[in-house]
Amino acid sequence: RDQLGRHTWYFLHSVGVTYPEYPTPADEQAVRFLVAALGQLFPCKSCRRHLQRTLSTNVTLGPVPTASREELSRWLCQLHNIVNIKTGKAEFLC
Ligand SMILES: Cc1cc2nc3c(=O)[nH]c(=O)nc-3n(C[C@H](O)[C@H](O)[C@H](O)COP(=O)(O)OP(=O)(O)OC[C@H]3O[C@@H](n4cnc5c(N)ncnc54)[C@H](O)[C@@H]3O)c2cc1C
Structure with missing residues (x-):
């Protein structure tokens, strides 16, 4: 789970920092699908459940913002950080 998590975060943060500054509708849809697919298919059942709960109920986080690289990276x-809090790890300054 730790290895999977580390690699997945590396991938996700890489997607964030290389996301277009001016995304097309197709880019925006792809990010929404990517986040939804994580909640559906992430290969750690308890993580996936926690993620689904977070995505559907965390009002502070809100839906994935797809309009810019900066907003997506921060999100x-x-x-x-929400996962860091759950696992007792230090939060990053976003
Ligand atoms: C979607 C998802 C859900 C997960 N859910 C769970 C769960 O419910 N329970 C569980 O035990 N584990 C979960 N994990 C795994 C967990 O988040 C860690 O990946 C794992 O515990 C390994 O932790 P780590 O200390 O190596 O660092 P990781 O958390 O994997 O982070 C890797 C590196 O990213 C950097 N980093 C840390 N925080 C941030 C941040 N906020 N923004 C940018 N960079 C940062 C640090 O340099 C860190 O060393 C989940 C992983 C993912 C991708």
């Missing part, structure tokens, strides 16, 4: 950092 991914905040999502990672």
Whole structure:
């Protein structure tokens, strides 16, 4: 789970920092699908459940913002922090 998590975060933060500054509708849809697919298919059942709960109920986090690289990167950092809090790890300054 730790290895999977580390690699997945690496991938997600990489997607965030390389996301277009001016995304097309197709880019925006792809990010929404990516986040939804994580909640559906992430290969750690308890993580997936926690993620689904977070995505559907965490009003502070809100839905994934797809309009800009900066907003998406910050949101991914905040999502990672929510998991950090759950696992007792230090939060990042997003
Ligand atoms: C979507 C998802 C859900 C998960 N859910 C759970 C769960 O419910 N329970 C569980 O035990 N584990 C979960 N994990 C795994 C967990 O988040 C860690 O990946 C794992 O515990 C390994 O932790 P780590 O200390 O190596 O660092 P990781 O949390 O994997 O982080 C890797 C590196 O990213 C950097 N980093 C840390 N926080 C941030 C941030 N906010 N923004 C940017 N960079 C940051 C740090 O340099 C860190 O060393 C989940 C992983 C993912 C991807």
